[in-house]
Every structure is written in C-alpha cells, then in structure tokens.
Amino acid sequence: MCAGPAAELGITLSVFAEAEDASAALVVPSSPVGDHTVAEAVHAFAQHCDVVTFDHEHVPAHVLDLLVAEGVELHPRPAALRFAQDKLAMRERLTELGIPCPRWTRADDAAEVTAFGDAVGWPVVAKTPRGGYDGKGVRLAASADDLADWLERAEAEGTGLLLEERVPFVRELAVLVARSPSGQAAAWPVVETVQTDGICTEVLAPAPELDDDLAADAVHAALRLAGELDVTGVLAVEMFEVVDAGGPAFRVNELAMRPHNSGHWSMDGAVTGQFEQHLRAVLDLPLGSPRPHERWTVMANVLGGDYPDLYPTYRHVMARDPEAKVHMYGKGVRPGRKIGHVNISGDDLADLRERAAHAADYIQGVVTE
Ligand SMILES: Nc1ncnc2c1ncn2[C@@H]1O[C@H](COP(=O)(O)OP(=O)(O)O)[C@@H](O)[C@H]1O
Ligand SMILES: [Mg+2]
Numbered sequence: 001m002c003a004g005p006a007a008e009l010g011i012t013l014s015v016f017a018e019a020e021d022a023s024a025a026l027v028v029p030s031s032p033v034g035d036h037t038v039a040e041a042v043h044a045f046a047q048h049c050d051v052v053t054f055d056h057e058h059v060p061a062h063v064l065d066l067l068v069a070e071g072v073e074l075h076p077r078p079a080a081l082r083f084a085q086d087k088l089a090m091r092e093r094l095t096e097l098g099i100p101c102p103r104w105t106r107a108d109d110a111a112e113v114t115a116f117g118d119a120v121g122w123p124v125v126a127k128t129p130r131g132g133y134d135g136k137g138v139r140l141a142a143s144a145d146d147l148a149d150w151l152e153r154a155e156a157e158g159t160g161l162l163l164e165e166r167v168p169f170v171r172e173l174a175v176l177v178a179r180s181p182s183g184q185a186a187a188w189p190v191v192e193t194v195q196t197d198g199i200c201t202e203v204l205a206p207a208p209e210l211d212d213d214l215a216a217d218a219v220h221a222a223l224r225l226a227g228e229l230d231v232t233g234v235l236a237v238e239m240f241e242v243v244d245a246g247g248p249a250f251r252v253n254e255l256a257m258r259p260h261n262s263g264h265w266s267m268d269g270a271v272t273g274q275f276e277q278h279l280r281a282v283l284d285l286p287l288g289s290p291r292p293h294e295r296w297t298v299m300a301n302v303l304g305g306d307y308p309d310l311y312p313t314y315r316h317v318m319a320r321d322p323e324a325k326v327h328m329y330g331k332g333v334r335p336g337r338k339i340g341h342v343n344i345s346g347d348d349l350a351d352l353r354e355r356a357a358h359a360a361d362y363i364q365g366v367v368t369e
Contacts, residue, residue, distance in 0.1 A: 001329075002055075005276035012030070014030040014045075015030070018035075020033055023330040023331050039063045042066075046070075047070075051073045051075060052067065052075070053074075053278070053282045057081065057085045059081075075281070076233050080231045081257055083255055083257075084255045084257040086129050087129045089129075090254065100249065100250060101252050103165040104163060104164045105162075105163050106162065107126075107163050108151075108160045109155070110148070110151060113143075114144045117141070117143070117144070121166075122143070124164065124166060126140075126146075128150065128159070128161065129162055134199045134200075135195075147161065167242060169240035169241055171207075172195060173193065173239045174238050175190050175236075177234070178277040178287055180282075185226055186288075187223055188205070188263065188274075188290040191206060191262055192208065199303070201301050202298065203264065203265050203298070203299040205265040205299070213247075213248075214241070221250070221252070222237040225237060232282060233258065234257070234278045235255065236256040236260035236262050238254045238262070240253055259274040261341075265299040267327065267343065269294065269297030269299075269345050271289040295347050296347065296349045299341050302338070302341055303336055303338060303360075304332075304334045304339050305335065307333070307365040308332075310363055317342075317363060320358075320362075323355075324342050325343045342360050
C-alpha cells in the first residue's frame with residue numbers, strides 16, 4: 001500500500017519479499033525474494049537502498065544490528081523497534097515513562113501466575129511477549145492451569161509471559177502519529193477500533209463522542225512516546241478507554257511502529273494517508289496534513305470467507321454504493337484473515353457504518369444481497 005503513494009511521488013520502492021507471490025512483490029517490480037531472518041541476505045538487499053523500513057515487526061535483533069553496524073539508514077531504528085517487538089520491554093518502558101497501562105507483571109512459573117491473579121483478580125490476560133497478532137498470542141486465564149502449555153514453552157525459551165489485569169474498558173481507541181528523524185511529528189485524530197474475537201473489524205474516525213480532555217491527553221501521550229522512544233515513521237498506540245474516579249481515562253495496550261490497521265481510514269479520509277506519511281517520515285521529508293476531509297470516515301475490514309474468488313463481488317458492491325472505496329491486498333483467502341478493507345466518508349455515522357459493513361460482508365460472502 002506504500003506503492004501507490006511512492007509512485008505518485010516518484011520514489012522507487014524495492015521490497016525484500018518472503019515469496020515471489022507475496023502481496024507487495026506483486027505490485028513492486030523490484031522485489032527480490034529472501035529470508036528476513038538471515039542477516040547477510042537482508043544486508044545484501046539493504047546495500048542498494050537509501051532508506052530501509054518495515055511492514056512487520058518480526059525482523060530479528062541480530063539482523064537489525066548488522067544493518068546498523070554496516071551504516072544502513074533504518075527507520076524505525078532497532079532501539080525504538082524493540083518496544084513494538086517485545087510486549088514485556090514495551091510495558092517496562094511505558095511504566096518508566098509514567099504512561100498509564102494495565103497492571104502487569106512478568107511470570108515465569110505457575111506460582112507467579114497465581115500470585116498475580118490473586119492480587120489483581122481473575123481472569124487475567126496472558127500474552128506471549130513476541131510474535132502475536134490479531135489476538136494470536138493473547139489468552140484469558142482463569143487459573144495458572146490454563147497457561148500450563150505456554151509456561152512450559154516460555155520456560156524452555158527463557159522468555160517469560162506478560163500478564164495483565166483484564167481491563168474493564170468502555171471501548172478501544174488508537175492514536176496514530178508520524179515522526180521524522182528531524183523530530184517533526186503529526187497526529188491523526190483519535191479513532192475508535194472495534195475488535196471481534198481479538199481481530200479489528202471496524203474503525204470509526206474520529207472516535208464518536210470522545211471527551212475533549214481525554215482526546216488531548218491521548219494524543220499528547222502518543223506524541224510524547226514517539227519522541228521518548230525516538231520512533232521514526234508511523235507509530236500506532238492502541239489504548240483502552242476506561243472510567244476512573246476522575247472521569248474518562250486511557251490505558252495503553254500496545255504499540256506498532258509501521259502503518260497500522262487503525263490508520264487505513266486515512267487513505268481516503270484524510271489529506272495525507274498513513275502510507276504516504278510513513279514514506280515522508282522515513283525519508284525525512286516534511287510531513288503532510290493529517291486533517292480529515294469529512295466529518296466521519298468508517299473503515300470495515302474484509303476478512304477471508306469461504307469464497308476464494310472475490311472479483312465477482314465488485315460489481316454488486318460498486319453499483320450499490322459508489323461512495324465506497326475498496327482496498328484489497330492480493331492475499332490468499334483464509335477464513336478470518338484480513339484481506340482488504342472498505343472506507344466510506346460522510347456526515348451520518350450510523351448510515352456509514354451500515355454501508356461499510358455491508359460492503360465488507362458482501363465481499364467476504366457472508367451476505368449475498
Ligand atoms: N489487559 C487487557 N484487558 C482486556 N482486554 C485485553 C487486554 N489485552 C488485550 N485485550 C484484548 O485483546 C485484543 C488483542 O490484544 P493485543 O495485546 O492488542 O494483541 P495483538 O498483538 O494480537 O493485537 C485487544 O485489542 C483487546 O481487545
Ligand atoms: Mg493489538
């Protein structure tokens with residue numbers, strides 16, 4: 001999705017792809033295939049780039065370290081990226097910075113799980129520190145027994161588990177900001193994200209009826225984090241909205257340092273979309289305006305369903321709603337996998353939600369008219 005904005009700006013992209021038919025490789029002519037866990041292979045690729053950035057968080061530290069040692073211009077840099085790769089490192093740093101988080105601990109054995117659950121209340125939320133996405137690597141535990149398999153693996157690998165109190169949130173929010181190596185930063189409005197079974201299904205931009213002070217605090221925290229962690233490129237800060245004694249407040253859930261699902265609405269709903277902004281940021285170009293074009297933009301994710309061939313659905317979706325903007329990722333269809341999204345902007349939020357959901361459901365094949 002960076003390919004469109006890159007072409008418009010005359011920026012040449014090259015993708016280090018995991019496979020010849022990887023989505024990005026299908027749209028970027030220069031896409032050598034290789035293994036992102038092999039330092040020499042990534043370095044051989046990076047030598048031909050002015051700037052290297054990422055579309056996922058899973059490039060291992062030893063690969064990143066080699067690139068930095070060889071003078072490759074990496075954004076975000078490994079020292080920042082760590083906090084998006086490792087949820088325990090992230091919790092520690094946020095706590096040091098005084099940013100509100102769920103109560104948390106690291107647990108290495110069943111006794112530590114029991115002690116934490118007894119202290120904060122059951123069930124607790126357990127997370128594998130690395131490699132999770134879309135709720136994979138997140139589990140509710142009513143007792144230490146529920147985590148026996150994870151504890152065994154965590155012990156074997158010496159990684160530990162992240163335990164958190166189960167936050168009684170009102171809803172989930174996200175703040176997306178971009179920051180350049182020169183330190184310029186820009187924030188899009190706070191959005192509401194709706195997850196179903198741990199997967200984000202809908203984003204409302206901006207978050208409806210959000211308290212003004214909470215919105216300002218949330219944006220301030222995200223910008224401060226971007227600065228403190230020296231993030232370059234796009235940073236997504238996922239949050240829970242809660243009700244404290246003093247009124248509405250937030251707890252930070254997790255960080256992503258790349259364009260993020262919570263920012264897909266901006267591709268059509270803001271003056272500068274997140275993919276263009278990420279390119280501008282990592283190239284240290286002046287940032288574009290994050291201002292929304294319209295009162296509301298609703299994004300609905302298209303998840304994989306039973307039908308592998310999606311193209312026949314376009315005729316109905318496009319005819320029914322000429323305002324709908326359809327973005328498909330060229331990924332193989334697997335049930336529950338995020339394979340595309342639909343954006344619609346306008347004034348009537350309830351109507352936009354209904355239309356975006358209908359278009360996404362129709363492409364997925366769960367509604368047929
Ligand atoms: N401490 C928590 N309390 C309540 N719900 C949580 C907590 N942590 C995660 N969740 C729920 O699980 C979802 C996925 O968790 P997250 O840490 O964001 O993992 P992932 O890397 O899979 O996105 C969150 O969006 C939220 O709905
Ligand atoms: Mg998440």
